[in-house]
Amino acid sequence: xxxxxxxxxxxxxxxxxxxxxxxxxxxxxxxxxxxxxxxxxxxxxxxxxxxxxxxxxxxxxxxxxxxxxxxxxxxxxxxxxxxxxxxxxxxxxxxxxxxxxxxxxxxxxxxxxxxxxxxxxxxxxxxxxxxxxxxxxxxxxxxxxxxxxxxxxxxxxxxxxxxxxxxxxxxxxxxxxxxxxxxxxxx
Numbered sequence: 001x002x003x004x005x006x007x008x009x010x011x012x013x014x015x016x017x018x019x020x021x022x023x024x025x026x027x028x029x030x031x032x033x034x035x036x037x038x039x040x041x042x043x044x045x046x047x048x049x050x051x052x053x054x055x056x057x058x059x060x061x062x063x064x065x066x067x068x069x070x071x072x073x074x075x076x077x078x079x080x081x082x083x084x085x086x087x088x089x090x091x092x093x094x095x096x097x098x099x100x101x102x103x104x105x106x107x108x109x110x111x112x113x114x115x116x117x118x119x120x121x122x123x124x125x126x127x128x129x130x131x132x133x134x135x136x137x138x139x140x141x142x143x144x145x146x147x148x149x150x151x152x153x154x155x156x157x158x159x160x161x162x163x164x165x166x167x168x169x170x171x172x173x174x175x176x177x178x179x180x181x182x183x184x185x186x187x
């Protein structure tokens with residue numbers, strides 16, 4: 001058994017590939033939200049493959065089956081025993097899926113022969129973009145000694161966790177400042 005260690009990289013090269021990844025995510029999510037709006041939903045729960053798992057409604061509409069509730073909303077999936085539900089289920093299957101972080105990691109050569117597993121826990125690649133004070137794209141990769149990954153140093157720069165967290169804090173502080181300024185101007 002190998003020890004898993006998370007390594008954070010900043011994307012410094014091949015930014016077009018990273019931006020295309022995020023553009024594909026944004027396009028898929030816009031289409032998913034358009035469907036949610038079309039069926040009078042309030043929100044949705046994504047599935048693990050970048051699709052739509054379920055939709056939240058104020059009240060359960062015809063053709064939908066309740067699977068739970070959250071914050072006063074009904075969580076539902078199409079009821080495939082009804083014509084309305086069959087149509088909704090078909091539309092859900094046709095919605096685009098948002099690319100997952102492993103797809104971006106793969107574009108940078110991260111394709112380990114097996115999942116990073118430690119103590120029965122599976123680790124997955126994650127990604128994050130911050131836009132304040134400037135755009136920075138990060139990949140967090142679960143590494144283990146024999147994963148075979150050798151990052152291209154012209155495209156990925158390993159950074160300490162403290163630099164990653166500082167970038168997140170700077171982004172959040174500026175986003176909060178902008179939101180408060182906007183709310184103050186709207187009052």
